[in-house]
Amino acid sequence: MGSSGDVNWKLADHPKLPKGKTIGLIVLDGWGESDPDQYNCIHKAPTPAMDSLKNGRPDTWRLIKAHGTAVGLPSEDDMGNSEVGHNALGAGRIYAQGAKLVDLALASGKIYEDEGFKYISQSFEKGTVHLIGLLSDGGVHSRLDQVQLLLKGFAERGAKRIRVHILTDGRDVLDGSSVGFVETLEADLADLRSKGVDAQVASGGGRMYVTMDRYENDWSVVKRGWDAQVLGEAPHKFKSALEAVKTLRAEPGANDQYLPPFVIVDDSGKAVGPIVDGDAVVTFNFRADRMVMHAKALEYEDFDKFDRVRVPKIRYAGMLQYDGELKLPSRYLVSPPLIDRTSGEYLAHNGVRTFACSETVKFGHVTFFWNGNRSGYFNEKLEEYVEIPSDSGISFNVQPKMKALEIAEKARDAILSGKFDQVRVNLPNGDMVGHTGDIEATVVACEAADRAVRTILDAIEQVGGIYVVTADHGNAEDMVKRDKSGKPALDKEGNLQILTSHTLKPVPIAIGGPGLSAGVRFRQDIETPGLANVAATVMNLHGFVAPNDYEPSLIEVVDK
Numbered sequence: 001m002g003s004s005g006d007v008n009w010k011l012a013d014h015p016k017l018p019k020g021k022t023i024g025l026i027v028l029d030g031w032g033e034s035d036p037d038q039y040n041c042i043h044k045a046p047t048p049a050m051d052s053l054k055n056g057r058p059d060t061w062r063l064i065k066a067h068g069t070a071v072g073l074p075s076e077d078d079m080g081n082s083e084v085g086h087n088a089l090g091a092g093r094i095y096a097q098g099a100k101l102v103d104l105a106l107a108s109g110k111i112y113e114d115e116g117f118k119y120i121s122q123s124f125e126k127g128t129v130h131l132i133g134l135l136s137d138g139g140v141h142s143r144l145d146q147v148q149l150l151l152k153g154f155a156e157r158g159a160k161r162i163r164v165h166i167l168t169d170g171r172d173v174l175d176g177s178s179v180g181f182v183e184t185l186e187a188d189l190a191d192l193r194s195k196g197v198d199a200q201v202a203s204g205g206g207r208m209y210v211t212m213d214r215y216e217n218d219w220s221v222v223k224r225g226w227d228a229q230v231l232g233e234a235p236h237k238f239k240s241a242l243e244a245v246k247t248l249r250a251e252p253g254a255n256d257q258y259l260p261p262f263v264i265v266d267d268s269g270k271a272v273g274p275i276v277d278g279d280a281v282v283t284f285n286f287r288a289d290r291m292v293m294h295a296k297a298l299e300y301e302d303f304d305k306f307d308r309v310r311v312p313k314i315r316y317a318g319m320l321q322y323d324g325e326l327k328l329p330s331r332y333l334v335s336p337p338l339i340d341r342t343s344g345e346y347l348a349h350n351g352v353r354t355f356a357c358s359e360t361v362k363f364g365h366v367t368f369f370w371n372g373n374r375s376g377y378f379n380e381k382l383e384e385y386v387e388i389p390s391d392s393g394i395s396f397n398v399q400p401k402m403k404a405l406e407i408a409e410k411a412r413d414a415i416l417s418g419k420f421d422q423v424r425v426n427l428p429n430g431d432m433v434g435h436t437g438d439i440e441a442t443v444v445a446c447e448a449a450d451r452a453v454r455t456i457l458d459a460i461e462q463v464g465g466i467y468v469v470t471a472d473h474g475n476a477e478d479m480v481k482r483d484k485s486g487k488p489a490l491d492k493e494g495n496l497q498i499l500t501s502h503t504l505k506p507v508p509i510a511i512g513g514p515g516l517s518a519g520v521r522f523r524q525d526i527e528t529p530g531l532a533n534v535a536a537t538v539m540n541l542h543g544f545v546a547p548n549d550y551e552p553s554l555i556e557v558v559d560k
């Protein structure tokens with residue numbers, strides 16, 4: 001990906017802006033702009049650093065779009081997310097993203113003509129086809145309507161035995177919505193059974209506790225999924241998925257994100273759908289980060305992260321290929337967006353020395369996603385990526401400060417060292433704690449992120465550098481579901497519905513610092529700028545003109 005020989009990597013010098021300024025590039029994860037009220041945790045938190053970038057500074061602070069078509073999602077109703085957000089920030093162009101590519105492949109039927117489907121369908125005659133993934137309509141990692149179409153499409157093309165392994169959401173959608181999604185799925189499976197297909201749910205569990213870990217934070221999450229899906233073993237056994245989800249949700253403190261693993265058993269107590277030799281497996285998430293570890297467990301012969309006990313000989317395909325560099329998985333139903341010539345690759349070719357850092361749960365955001373879903377360095381001599389281990393096995397409302405301070409200190413040291421031209425971080429707090437739905441903890445999280453911003457800005461000040469502060473999508477700025485008029489929407493019992501998910505809000509971007517040339521200000525002539533406009537902006541601030549096909553820079557230089 002992205003390294004084709006005929007690319008001209010040389011960037012032209014910017015006619016007005018100098019090279020050699022240290023740029024502190026901060027991405028606040030889940031930090032949107034919304035009306036100030038009691039559900040806006042950013043408003044409630046003391047955020048003096050962020051306030052100082054905004055107040056009275058209309059030339060160097062503005063809002064940009066971070067959702068919908070601005071980041072390559074199918075519609076304006078699609079909230080932004082880290083993958084598409086960081087892809088856009090790093091690549092400087094808008095790519096049709098996984099959600100959209102899968103929609104198109106399903107609508108045209110091309111999904112059934114390509115290699116991936118042909119490969120897995122060889123198991124249809126004698127084996128079972130297993131579908132594993134996040135069961136929701138969140139549109140961040142997967143979409144239920146796509147799963148429904150796949151089930152139908154597989155059955156129409158000869159699948160005789162289908163098992164679905166569900167992961168309940170509650171993170172990109174309201175907590176409790178898993179019940180409705182399971183009902184919808186069960187109805188579809190019943191319909192297939194009426195047509196002679198042996199189709200049922202085989203196992204399940206909450207996404208944050210079963211299967212969907214990322215960046216190798218906690219392999220026990222993937223192991224729980226393996227045990228249930230492949231071995232047919234789990235602490236909880238039920239006759240149906242609906243009964244499983246309803247019963248497990250009724251436990252004190254239970255929620256969709258963290259439901260324990262369960263398997264569905266027949267009347268004799270035997271698991272109905274372990275994965276065995278000759279079966280096919282399709283993981284139906286289109287988003288990469290939380291599928292890579294699972295893909296390694298399913299595909300790698302040499303694997304030592306946990307004892308797989310039994311490794312079935314399967315035909316496995318991802319909905320997409322999840323890692324372009326590792327070519328993982330090797331088979332997939334839909335080709336992922338080919339995100340090439342990212343700003344990181346250009347800047348490496350032009351001698352820019354880069355330091356990137358976050359804690360584990362967001363580490364891949366400023367590396368892997370930033371670089372177009374590509375792992376590793378472009379140029380080891382010029383780049384250093386530092387991962388600070390995240391706390392694992394906890395929900396982050398317990399530790400809302402997370403590793404913000406440690407990230408900021410690493411960034412500060414990198415800035416002061418003089419060894420880097422770009423120091424890029426992701427501060428996870430607003431997002432990771434926002435996803436827990438705990439408003440008080442999210443306020444603490446936002447304060448911690450703001451302190452980290454201050455530390456980095458101070459270091460930039462000391463070295464005469466430039467800062468660029470922005471965010472990848474909203475989350476912490478709105479923690480309730482709202483009706484059309486914007487008022488908090490109540491459920492049937494009259495309760496507030498806490499919003500654990502991202503939002504459709506725009507995000508701020510601010511530039512400044514002693515190294516910012518006089519006369520640099522945000523242009524007013526770009527109609528609806530979004531995250532993809534940031535890459536060209538940053539290239540300008542490094543003293544380069546961005547490639548022609550990049551979304552335009554947000555800045556102009558006026559004579560002072």
Ligand SMILES: O=C(O)[C@H](O)COP(=O)(O)O
Nearest residue numbers: 081082083140171172431
């Ligand atoms: O994977 C997650 O944690 C959520 O589904 C989306 O959050 P992110 O896009 O900020 O990672």
Ligand SMILES: [Mn+2]
Nearest residue numbers: 029030082472
């Ligand atoms: Mn994010």
Ligand SMILES: [Mn+2]
Nearest residue numbers: 030431432435
């Ligand atoms: Mn998030």
